[in-house]
Amino acid sequence: MSSKVKKNILKLKESSTLAINEKSKELIKSGKKIYRFGFGQSPFQIPEKVVDTLKLNAHKKEYLPIQGLPELREKISNHLFKNTGVRYSKENILITPGSKEAMLLMHVTFNGEILTPAPSWVSYEPQAQIGSNKVHWLETSRENNWFPTAIELEKKLKKIGKNKNIIFILNSPNNPSGAICKNLKELAQVAKKYKLIILSDEIYTDLSFDNRYKSISEFYPKATFISGGLSKWCGAGGWRLGFLAVPNESKQFMNSLKSLASESYSTVNTPTQFAAVEAYKGDYEQYKLKVRSILNSVGNYVYNNLKSNKVIINPPQGAFYLMPEFKNKKFKTSSKLCEVILNETGVAMLPGSDFGFKPDKMLTRLSYTDFDGTQFFKNVKDYKTISDEMVRKYAPNVVEGTTKLSNWAKNL
Numbered sequence: 571m572s573s574k575v576k577k578n579i580l581k582l583k584e585s586s587t588l589a590i591n592e593k594s595k596e597l598i599k600s601g602k603k604i605y606r607f608g609f610g611q612s613p614f615q616i617p618e619k620v621v622d623t624l625k626l627n628a629h630k631k632e633y634l635p636i637q638g639l640p641e642l643r644e645k646i647s648n649h650l651f652k653n654t655g656v657r658y659s660k661e662n663i664l665i666t667p668g669s670k671e672a673m674l675l676m677h678v679t680f681n682g683e684i685l686t687p688a689p690s691w692v693s694y695e696p697q698a699q700i701g702s703n704k705v706h707w708l709e710t711s712r713e714n715n716w717f718p719t720a721i722e723l724e725k726k727l728k729k730i731g732k733n734k735n736i737i738f739i740l741n742s743p744n745n746p747s748g749a750i751c752k753n754l755k756e757l758a759q760v761a762k763k764y765k766l767i768i769l770s771d772e773i774y775t776d777l778s779f780d781n782r783y784k785s786i787s788e789f790y791p792k793a794t795f796i797s798g799g800l801s802k803w804c805g806a807g808g809w810r811l812g813f814l815a816v817p818n819e820s821k822q823f824m825n826s827l828k829s830l831a832s833e834s835y836s837t838v839n840t841p842t843q844f845a846a847v848e849a850y851k852g853d854y855e856q857y858k859l860k861v862r863s864i865l866n867s868v869g870n871y872v873y874n875n876l877k878s879n880k881v882i883i884n885p886p887q888g889a890f891y892l893m894p895e896f897k898n899k900k901f902k903t904s905s906k907l908c909e910v911i912l913n914e915t916g917v918a919m920l921p922g923s924d925f926g927f928k929p930d931k932m933l934t935r936l937s938y939t940d941f942d943g944t945q946f947f948k949n950v951k952d953y954k955t956i957s958d959e960m961v962r963k964y965a966p967n968v969v970e971g972t973t974k975l976s977n978w979a980k981n982l
């Protein structure tokens with residue numbers, strides 16, 4: 571008898587992020603100190619007023635429209651307009667349980683092939699597999715800040731061949747590199763020429779350390795889909811509130827997404843949508859400035875104390891990740907490298923191979939969020955002057971883990 575599980579689903583494996591967490595838990599149980607540099611979650615508290623709004627609306631129990639609360643869609647439309655200059659109408663915004671679901675629905679709906687840079691977030695490829703869409707990887711380099719150049723993009727598109735529907739995924743600031751894409755305009759020009767659809771994953775864009783929200787939609791509004799939500803800038807990952815903004819020209823796509831939403835999750839939970847209205851309409855600029863500044867300081871601390879002739883890293887630009895490269899010939903794969911580092915130093919990181927790199931590239935993803943964000947936030951009076959001393963005081967695990975890692979790397 572044939573397998574009862576579909577072939578494309580059988581191919582999926584448990585996310586490696588979870589695997590490293592399991593291994594870390596085991597080590598903690600056996601009494602070992604673990605530095606949780608593998609996990610990508612905001613350490614900060616959700617702004618109090620947003621939490622209060624959730625409480626105030628906890629009794630609301632009726633279903634909201636499939637597409638989401640109109641007021642919330644309007645606020646997100648305004649938020650995008652303010653930041654990108656592009657008006658995604660509220661009719662073309664879909665509220666989803668996390669932006670991950672928004673992207674999954676896109677993959678399920680889309681008839682074509684996916685092009686994504688290496689490195690890319692761990693879920694794009696499995697989601698494409700669920701949607702039965704072929705995936706093409708486009709390798710990037712440190713010299714180009716881990717984003718493709720326009721020439722590289724065009725070369726790849728020529729190789730893929732003509733007359734294909736293609737979604738090009740772009741995520742800036744990037745998970746796992748922590749880098750910001752500086753050549754959006756050039757990439758958009760190629761995208762236009764080849765009539766690509768762009769999925770601009772902007773879940774971290776509010777966490778750009780230069781305090782500028784840059785989106786490729788500005789240069790190619792006709793075919794740029796934007797995903798985003800509350801998980802990162804607002805520290806509300808567990809609330810599962812995301813959105814997808816669909817270009818006004820893509821009505822058919824939008825209608826299909828709505829049908830999928832209605833036949834799967836129906837609508838996002840009501841209280842959270844009301845709380846999200848507050849998050850998108852209130853003035854959280856000061857909150858964001860402080861959060862960015864703390865992350866930037868911690869990221870720079872790690873960068874300055876880890877870079878050496880054995881560990882090459884680009885400086886942090888956004889989100890909460892760095893992507894160190896370890897110079898060595900001892901290990902065959904980045905996953906073996908991470909395993910040995912975890913056992914010998916207690917530092918948990920994810921291997922570069924999880925993000926689309928060839929296994930023999932000695933890259934890892936380091937997340938510098940292993941600190942009490944509430945305490946750190948409370949004690950920052952002036953976000954412009956966060957010293958290394960403050961990082962040592964309020965992010966001791968990050969500091970200690972960095973020292974362990976740096977000492978370990980000296981013996982490579």
Ligand SMILES: Cc1ncc(COP(=O)(O)O)c(C=O)c1O
Pocket residue numbers: 610667668669670671691741745771773798799800801807810811812
């Ligand atoms: C690059 C990237 N995109 C999207 C997501 C999904 O975020 P959420 O589903 O919580 O909105 C994540 C979360 O880790 C991410 O790192």
